[in-house]
Amino acid sequence: MQFSTDYETSAPSIAALFEAVFSVSEGAEEGALIGDLARRMMAETPEADLRVFTAWVDGALVGAILFSRLVYQGDERSVFVLGPVAVAEERQGRGIGQGIIRHGLDMLRAEGVDVAMTYGDPNYYARLSFAPVSEHDIPAPFALRHPEGWLGQSLNKAPLVPFHGPPHCVGAFNDPVFW
Template sequence: MDYSTDYTTHAEAIADLFASTFTSSEGAEEGALIGALARSLIAETPAEHLRIFTAWEDGALLGGIFFTRLTYAGDPRKVFLMAPVAVATERQGKGVGQRLIAHGLDALRQEGVDIAVTYGDPTFYGRVGFKPVSEADLPAPQPLNQPQGWIAQSLTEAPLTPLGGPARCAAAFDDPALW
């Protein structure tokens, strides 16, 4: 498996992967929503606030992961939101997602990012180091429909300590329907 950060060349393939993966698992409406989110993140998020990692094998796109900057008005630490994450339906359950997430987190560590946060299944993401956090300690940019899915990890030697809010996210994520 090879990793790439070149999302401009493969923007449509990446968006299609997210749309088809979420359609398969969550239905057509969710697939359309997440496909549109991927397109919007690629087209509208400034490069300094966006990291996209993809996994490839023999020219086939296996998976993708987006990291977008979260800023906290009262805190200088560098924080990135990991979302969305997709693995081609036929490749799920084979460790592709976990390896891709580990690769992305390692790249963020190397660039000096302090904290990674995501909003998803604590059991799955717990396998790659994410732990539950409260909105009081790590404010979300929008009200959470499922607060138990708000999880984070420190990417440094420092323990995860509360962040001073309010939080601001990429424009594409500033939609209550996504939270």
């Protein structure tokens, strides 16, 4: 498996992967929503605020993840939120998702990013060193339908202490439907 950060030439394929994976797991409407989210994030988000990691096997796209900046007014820490995440249906269960997420976290750590957040299945993300966090200590951009899925991890070994100020996510993610 090879990882890449070059998404400009693969953006349509990446968005199609998200749409296909979420359509199978969550239905066509959710697939269209997440495919559009990925398209918008790659097209509209400033380069400094977006990290796209893809996984390839024999020249075929098999996985993709997006990290986007989350800014807390009044807090100097650098924070990125992971989402969405997709692995081609026929390749699921082979460690591709965990591999690409670990790779992405390592790259963010090397860049000096302080904290990674995600909103998802606590059991899955615990395997990747994410732990539940309180919305009181680290607020989400919108009220969460499943607060138990708000997860974070320090990338610089500093403790996750309360954040200061309200959070702001990138434009494409700035919609309560995703939270």
